[in-house]
Structure formats: C-alpha cells, structure tokens
Amino acid sequence: MQAGFGHSPVSVLELSIECLDLKDKDVMSKSDPVVSVYERRQGTKDEFTMIGQTELIKNNLNPKFTKAIKIDYFFEELQELQFRVLDVDGGKSDKGIYSGNDLGGFSCLVSQIVTARGSVLTGKLQKNGKPYQGSIKISSEEMAQVRQEYIFHWKGEKLANRDGWFGKSDPFVCLSKLREGGAWTQVHKTEVVKNNLNPTWQKFKISSAHLCQGDLYRPIRLDCNDYDSDDKFDSIGFLETNTNELLNPSMMLKLKHPKGKDKSVGVIAHISPPVVVEKPSLTAYIAGGLEISVAVAIDFTASNGAPSDPQSLHHRTNQPGYLNQYEQAIWSVGNILAPYDCDQQFAAYGYGAALPGSKVTSHCFHLSGNASHPYVPGVAGIMQGYQTALTSVGLSGPTLFQPMISTVAGLTAAMNQDGRQKYTILMIITDGAIMDMPQTVDAIVKASRVPLSIVIVGVGSADFASMDTLDGDGKLLRSPLESCAQTGTAARDIVQFVEMSKYQGPAAGPRLAREVLAEIPDQVVEYFMKKGIKPNPPLPGAA
DSSP states (O other): OOTTSOOOOSEEEEEEEEEESOOOOOSSSOOOEEEEEEEEETTTOSSOEEEEEOOOOOSOSSOBOOSOEEEEEOTTSOEEEEEEEEEEOSOOOTTSOOOEEEEEEEEEEHHHHHHSGGGEEEEEEEETTEEEEEEEEEEEEEOGGGGEEEEEOEEEESOOOOSOTTOOOOEEEEEEEEOTTSOEEEEEEOOOOTTOSSOBOOOEEEEHHHHHTTOTTSEEEEEEEEEEETTEEEEEEEEEEEHHHHTOTTOEEEOBOTTOOSOOOOEEEESSOOEEEEOOOHHHHHHTTOEEEEEEEEEOBGGGOOTTSTTSTTOOOOSTTOOOHHHHHHHHHHHHHGGGBTTSEEEEEEESEEOTTOOSEESSEETTSBTTBOEEEHHHHHHHHHHHHHTTSEEBOOOOOHHHHHHHHHHHHHHTTSSOOEEEEEEEEESSOOSOHHHHHHHHHHHTTSSEEEEEEEOSSOOOGGGGGTOOTTSOOBOOOGGGGGGOBOSSOOEEEEEGGGSOSTTHHHHHHHHHHTTHHHHHHHHHHHTTOOOOOOOOOOO
16 A cells, blocks of 8 residues: 555445344334444544444334445454444434434444355344344445546646746646545545646556545545645645546546635646446455465564563563564454454464474474464464464574465465465564575565465564565566576565554554555455456355
C-alpha cells in the first residue's frame, strides 16, 4: 500500500439476516423483532458502533429481513460484529432507531462470515453470556461495483500560472474521497509535469474500492496544485465531483479558484475515454473455495541474545499479558490470518539454530518437534512450538532466508497439483540483516511464480535498510546470480517488509498487522489473474 494513502476495503459487503425460533416476549401476540448490527475494528475503533438496523417485522418468530446491512470488509483487520435482536414495543427514537426487549445476541468476525461455506454463517443466540432461545443466519454478498478498476488518462487545459513572469506552473493532481465522519482521504496523486500550463499526465489505474468504495456518487475532491518542493505547493484550483462524473467520456471539469474568485483557473479533461475493467476480488475467490494456508518462520540466531537475558528479544516472563516482540508479531498477524486457514494447521518453522545433539546450524527446522510434519494447531500451536524451541535449541547463525523460502515455495507448488485454488502466506520474523541476500533474492524471484506471498517483520533495533531490497514496491526483483540467470525477473511483487519498532504504543498490534497484510489481497488476485484463473462459482451454503 502506498504510504500516506487512505486505508481502503477489499470489498463492500451486504449482510442479509434471518432469525429462527425466537423467544416470544408478547402475551397477546408474537414478538416484533428487529436486529441491530454493531462493529468494532481493532486499532481503529475502541468501542462498538452501530452500522445499521434491519426493518421491523411484526408478529414473527422466524423473521427474514429484507433490509441488508452494508459494511466495508478489510482483510488485514480483526472486524468484530455484534448482532442484537430486539422485540420492539414502541416506535423509533428521534434518531430513527428502534429499541426494545432483548431477544439475545450473536458475536463473530467479518472474516468468519466471508470464509463460511457459501458465505453463510449460522449461530445460536446468547443472552448475558449464556445460551438463549433462537438462532441467527447471516449471509454476505459482495457489491458488484467494487470489483471494477478504472483506467484514466487526463490532461489540463489553460491552467493558471502560479510561478510568476519567469516560469510556468508545475502541475499535479490529487484525488481524495470523503469518508464517513466528513474527513477527506487522499487516494491518488499524479506525477508532476514541469513548466506546463497544458499538461498531459500518465495513465493511471485505480480500483473502485479504493476510489469510492463502490459508491459511484460518493463525493470526490480533485485538487490541481503547482509543485514547489516535496512538502510545498500552491493551489491552482479544486473541485468536487464523484466517480459517475469522472467516468463520463466527455468529462470537462472546471476548476474553482482556491480563494473563491470568479476567475478561470483551467479545466481537467479526458485524453481518451475512461476504461472500466471487471477485476475479480479476493472475496470472490474465497467464496468460490480458495484455500489459504499460513506458514510462520522464526529467527533463532544468536544475535537475538540468550532467552535468559532480560535484554534478549526472546526473553519471556511470567508476567500476565506480557509478550516479547516475536510473540506480539505472531499473535497480532496470526489471529487475523487464522480464520482464512482452511484446516487451522499452520506450518511453523525456525531457522538459525543448532538442534539438540547437533552443533550444525539448521536454517529450516520444524517447531512441531516432528521432523516429517511442520504443522501445529493454530496460533496457540505456533506460540507453544516457539516457547518449546527456546528451551531446547542452541541459538546460532548466520541469518539465511533462502533455505526457508525455497522450502515453503516448494511445498506450495506441490500443494497446487490437485487443481484446487490454494494460496500460501509466509510470515518471516527476523532481528536483523541477512547474510545471503543474492541467494534470497533469487529464491524470491523463483517463488513469485507460485501462489505465495511473503511478509517479513523486523524486530529489535537493528538496521533493516537492506530489507528494502526485498520489498519490490515500484519495481520487480531480478536475480543477481549469474549461475541462476535463467531465473530472470520476478513475475510479480510478493514481499512486504515492516519494521516493528515503528508500531509501538496504543493499538500497536492491529496497526502492525494492518501494514503487514495490506498488500496480500492484491497479490492473491494478481497471481490468479496472471494464470488466467477466474474465481470458482460461489459454494452453496452449509445445510
């Protein structure tokens, strides 16, 4: 994700709700149910906030509500939902909200609905933490508009000059969308065209989800500025529009003077008609049965320090709630990925240590304790395997990534021989620079051709500057090894590196996970699109 740009959803979902066998609270008739839906996004919202309420259905203990609840779906976040079923006796409040007697509730994650078979999740109602009469069924459907991408090619005409007598403006355009709450969030910035009052900007591509979250009439602000330096510019003009107007082939947008004067400052127009591309979404692949597997690799090199040393990155205490940086990364990222792992069996590895009875450094060993089976049960299994390894292996070195990446890439390729849609996410946690950079780059280039993404989390205070080499944002990696020249250039960017020290303080874990996983949805879709593999039809819901 480009730094400084708005955090955008993978999809916009519509949740449809049914209830079955609700408790009858009325004496002379049946309950009059309504469902209120509340959301809490970890690291973004501290409290649950109502995002919608169904219509009221009178005298019905098995209601099927027709009003869907719209929600933004973020792959890289824990989005908690609460469904509260009420028996309404009166009318709406001044704010248009029904209230009533409690008929029970249900809690889940958005990811649990998305990954449920047929995107349909059924659960038993509870009240005061105890089972209660009735059940609820939640179905999710992706809004079709969110799957679109737009290709724009713009020009400016007769732009105002902000550089005086001896020069011309250096114009660029910024697009921002209006978020709930009234704040503008930048979603795209063009390049700067030097010394030109009739500039032509390069074509750019932007998804509907990122530009307008699938709402063609969501307000969009366009700012045309004169570049002065990295953090300074003068406004040439601005305007407010929406995606529907931007898609008009004959678009000719007249800029408003920044000081409100009735003076022409130029127009923005299309060079060629906009192109709308239908692009599959991660949500569509998941609905069609995409299986996501999770693998974790942990650094056991001696540079971490002996676990018994309080300054060690591997140091653990009995203090309730304390997690070292490795455990924080495992817990924060692992719990977001867990609902997507189809069998809840995570491949867990260690590297950079000597195994019991050996003086030879192993650069890829199983934390399961089973030399032929790397899998452990869920996030708790990773934590247990990590803690057990700390008491048995000898921290060693050097830090090498190539053996680990090649191993996981090989397993990933082997898993995809049965024709089913599968994808693997490998998280590597490390405390410093690697000693096999050429070999690692070559391994990543090879791995870019299999359904694999790699997220690297740097812990501690080491200099991680060299890690930026692996994160191919803006350019594709090329193998530096002459002996492996046939590997060539990476097929796609599959690596995201994040330095944990930059995510401290309140909500550090959710903010870390959000940054670590932000590029995964696009990487998954890009892999399958490059292979010409479309999403399977949605699976039927569980009986």
